[in-house]
Amino acid sequence: MKTLTVDLGDRSYPIFIGQDLLAQKQLVTPYVKAKQVMIVTNETIAPLYLEKTLALFSDFQAEQVILPDGEEYKNLTILNTIFDELLTQRCDRQVTLVALGGGVIGDMTGFAAACYQRGVPFIQIPTTLLSQVDSSVGGKTGVNHPQGKNMIGAFHQPQCVLIDTDTLNTLEPRQLSAGLAEVVKYGLINDVAFFEWLEQNTERLLNLEPEAIAYAVERSCADKANVVAQDEKEKGMRALLNLGHTFGHTIEAGMGYGQVLHGEAVAIGMVLAAKMSHSLGWVNSECVERTEAILQAMHLPTKIPQGVTPDQMLELMQVDKKVQAGKIRLILMKGIGQSLVVDDYPADILKQTLENGF
Amino acid sequence: MKTLTVDLGDRSYPIFIGQDLLAQKQLVTPYVKAKQVMIVTNETIAPLYLEKTLALFSDFQAEQVILPDGEEYKNLTILNTIFDELLTQRCDRQVTLVALGGGVIGDMTGFAAACYQRGVPFIQIPTTLLSQVDSSVGGKTGVNHPQGKNMIGAFHQPQCVLIDTDTLNTLEPRQLSAGLAEVVKYGLINDVAFFEWLEQNTERLLNLEPEAIAYAVERSCADKANVVAQDEKEKGMRALLNLGHTFGHTIEAGMGYGQVLHGEAVAIGMVLAAKMSHSLGWVNSECVERTEAILQAMHLPTKIPQGVTPDQMLELMQVDKKVQAGKIRLILMKGIGQSLVVDDYPADILKQTLENGF
Numbered sequence: 001m002k003t004l005t006v007d008l009g010d011r012s013y014p015i016f017i018g019q020d021l022l023a024q025k026q027l028v029t030p031y032v033k034a035k036q037v038m039i040v041t042n043e044t045i046a047p048l049y050l051e052k053t054l055a056l057f058s059d060f061q062a063e064q065v066i067l068p069d070g071e072e073y074k075n076l077t078i079l080n081t082i083f084d085e086l087l088t089q090r091c092d093r094q095v096t097l098v099a100l101g102g103g104v105i106g107d108m109t110g111f112a113a114a115c116y117q118r119g120v121p122f123i124q125i126p127t128t129l130l131s132q133v134d135s136s137v138g139g140k141t142g143v144n145h146p147q148g149k150n151m152i153g154a155f156h157q158p159q160c161v162l163i164d165t166d167t168l169n170t171l172e173p174r175q176l177s178a179g180l181a182e183v184v185k186y187g188l189i190n191d192v193a194f195f196e197w198l199e200q201n202t203e204r205l206l207n208l209e210p211e212a213i214a215y216a217v218e219r220s221c222a223d224k225a226n227v228v229a230q231d232e233k234e235k236g237m238r239a240l241l242n243l244g245h246t247f248g249h250t251i252e253a254g255m256g257y258g259q260v261l262h263g264e265a266v267a268i269g270m271v272l273a274a275k276m277s278h279s280l281g282w283v284n285s286e287c288v289e290r291t292e293a294i295l296q297a298m299h300l301p302t303k304i305p306q307g308v309t310p311d312q313m314l315e316l317m318q319v320d321k322k323v324q325a326g327k328i329r330l331i332l333m334k335g336i337g338q339s340l341v342v343d344d345y346p347a348d349i350l351k352q353t354l355e356n357g358f
Numbered sequence: 359m360k361t362l363t364v365d366l367g368d369r370s371y372p373i374f375i376g377q378d379l380l381a382q383k384q385l386v387t388p389y390v391k392a393k394q395v396m397i398v399t400n401e402t403i404a405p406l407y408l409e410k411t412l413a414l415f416s417d418f419q420a421e422q423v424i425l426p427d428g429e430e431y432k433n434l435t436i437l438n439t440i441f442d443e444l445l446t447q448r449c450d451r452q453v454t455l456v457a458l459g460g461g462v463i464g465d466m467t468g469f470a471a472a473c474y475q476r477g478v479p480f481i482q483i484p485t486t487l488l489s490q491v492d493s494s495v496g497g498k499t500g501v502n503h504p505q506g507k508n509m510i511g512a513f514h515q516p517q518c519v520l521i522d523t524d525t526l527n528t529l530e531p532r533q534l535s536a537g538l539a540e541v542v543k544y545g546l547i548n549d550v551a552f553f554e555w556l557e558q559n560t561e562r563l564l565n566l567e568p569e570a571i572a573y574a575v576e577r578s579c580a581d582k583a584n585v586v587a588q589d590e591k592e593k594g595m596r597a598l599l600n601l602g603h604t605f606g607h608t609i610e611a612g613m614g615y616g617q618v619l620h621g622e623a624v625a626i627g628m629v630l631a632a633k634m635s636h637s638l639g640w641v642n643s644e645c646v647e648r649t650e651a652i653l654q655a656m657h658l659p660t661k662i663p664q665g666v667t668p669d670q671m672l673e674l675m676q677v678d679k680k681v682q683a684g685k686i687r688l689i690l691m692k693g694i695g696q697s698l699v700v701d702d703y704p705a706d707i708l709k710q711t712l713e714n715g716f
Contacts, residue, residue: 034682076434076437076438079434080434080503083503083509083510084503084505087503087505087506087509087677088505090676090677090681092679092681092682092684093679093681093682094682114512115473115500115510115511115512116509116510117509117511117679118498118500118508118511118512118513118679119512119513119591140476142473142476145438145441145442145445147442147445147446148445150476151441151445151474151475152441152473152474153473153475153476154472154473154476154477154512155476155477233477318448319445319448321450321451321475321476323448323450323451324392324450324451324452326450
């Protein structure tokens with residue numbers, strides 16, 4: 001087992017990464033504040049891991065709430081079902097929420113924890129590759145609004161994160177690929193050595209070789225934790241973690257949540273970022289090709305799907321959280337492992353990039 | 359004009375108190391971060407003060423959203439209409455929300471600000487006595503859940519609070535009295551001199567004499583700011599501010615939100631706290647009588663209304679935020695100006711207090 005620490009002063013917390021961790025009570029027990037625990041999971045994960053998780057918290061009074069599965073349920077209405085259950089079970093301010101599932105469950109459970117009685121502790125047990133390498137690190141929580149992704153939320157750090165890589169064995173191949181998109185992102189942002197390792201180890205990752213998976217998860221979490229520790233509330237460099245996301249969010253919202261997986265949308269978004277950077281003369285065509293190639297090798301889409309138009313995407317970009325004073329801030333590239341925040345670029349190059357992205 | 363400071367380190371903020379402050383742009387302008395401002399108000403307040411408030415922010419691009427008026431609308435569904443408007447108007451992360459109204463508007467606007475894009479700044483312009491002396495100080499924000507008051511929320515401090523005491527001239531007498539209940543509370547908690555001043559100046563306050571009102575608002579805010587500065591997140595002494603509230607919340611929830619005003623419920627709750635303290639032998643009957651007398655002189659109810667039963671109240675107390683490990687924590691009294699947090703008392707004395715409270 002590996003332990004990483006996300007360094008945030010008095011909100012610092014450990015990430016435990018390894019096989020069969022769901023069987024190891026002693027890891028989580030010190031992070032539960034009082035007797036009550038509420039496990040939040042979904043219909044897909046519950047049959048697979050709820051029993052094990054109940055055993056993990058068997059020293060406590062553990063309740064459960066099972067949500068429908070999918071990004072389309074990440075909204076205030078479904079969030080309220082968590083509050084319903086917390087109140088029905090008379091959970092007090094000392095309750096610890098446990099997020100058992102992917103990014104949607106993590107984001108919603110974290111946000112419920114941020115808001116319930118104005119804030120209670122929570123523990124993340126991410127069961128998808130995407131949530132293990134991304135949403136479980138950094139304390140961003142929230143739900144979607146029909147007009148924009150993650151528009152309603154809070155920064156709320158977990159007490160600890162338990163990553164049992166064995167849970168990936170039950171992950172659908174499409175979900176595994178979606179997670180790999182976020183892994184590639186860390187390479188593209190500022191870790192060229194990791195990007196090269198990923199190019200050489202794509203097959204091992206797709207075959208879920210435990211050592212390769214553990215390394216990819218650990219390095220991704222470490223890369224992200226490093227950024228978050230320097231800029232918890234996204235006043236500056238944390239924005240780099242949104243590489244591919246401003247483009248990606250508009251594809252997700254434009255197609256209707258749940259149609260394209262978040263990781264798939266990010267993959268397409270990273271290719272668009274590379275292509276736009278190329279149009280601006282900042283990267284060579286080899287950089288674009290390597291970006292496309294690694295994502296394709298991971299069975300990820302690299303083109304905007306039919307069902308959303310460039311105009312619709314531009315419209316949706318206007319309400320993205322990265323907009324400031326009407327300017328759409330984008331994360332672009334000066335090379336593999338050299339991303340940067342940009343809000344000054346010719347508008348027609350953005351439009352052209354979208355038009356040529358299909 | 360008086361200026362108080364709520365001392366919370368880098369989240370410190372000023373409270374401006376005086377007449378005709380809604381006409382004084384220079385007070386708020388330094389606290390608006392960028393161009394966009396969203397004024398949140400309700401149907402009752404909009405015809406009275408929206409125009410003035412728009413003028414107050416005329417140097418900015420000010421939008422507005424008008425909510426229905428009443429505690430029964432303080433829920434996630436109505437909260438979402440604020441998000442709808444923010445997104446429709448394409449407000450970005452730099453937008454400043456302005457709460458123009460009473461406690462419900464302040465709590466909901468503050469919570470919307472806490473959650474929109476994971477946190478944007480806001481300004482409080484409280485227009486009721488209750489919100490001026492209570493909910494505008496301390497950063498507690500949130501909405502109700504059918505199973506409990508203020509169960510969903512956040513701590514989020516405003517940039518500044520503008521208290522124009524002239525707005526009280528349009529307040530219904532019943533609302534004025536409800537506000538006075540919270541004023542009396544500060545005396546009962548730890549300010550016996552203020553309590554005595556209130557006993558002597560009740561008529562002046564009911565007649566809205568500007569000097570008396572300004573003094574009562576200022577001293578209440580100062581008393582509260584003093585407590586909040588010492589215990590922002592209610593780990594300890596801030597709980598004292600809930601004197602009368604645990605009882606009061608169960609009356610509000612039991613009767614159905616909007617039937618009894620919050621301040622009225624707190625008045626009844628304070629009398630119950632005094633009576634229970636008397637049953638425990640902690641205060642003499644004079645203390646109970648003075649508590650009842652001052653509230654009655656302010657035209658406030660002091661008995662539990664028909665429509666809620668002691669059993670119902672006990673049931674609702676179990677889900678109050680003050681519950682820890684199944685124990686209902688109450689704020690009781692050792693005398694006027696000497697309140698304390700108690701979680702160890704004979705259960706039958708609580709039950710008896712409720713039964714005799716009608």
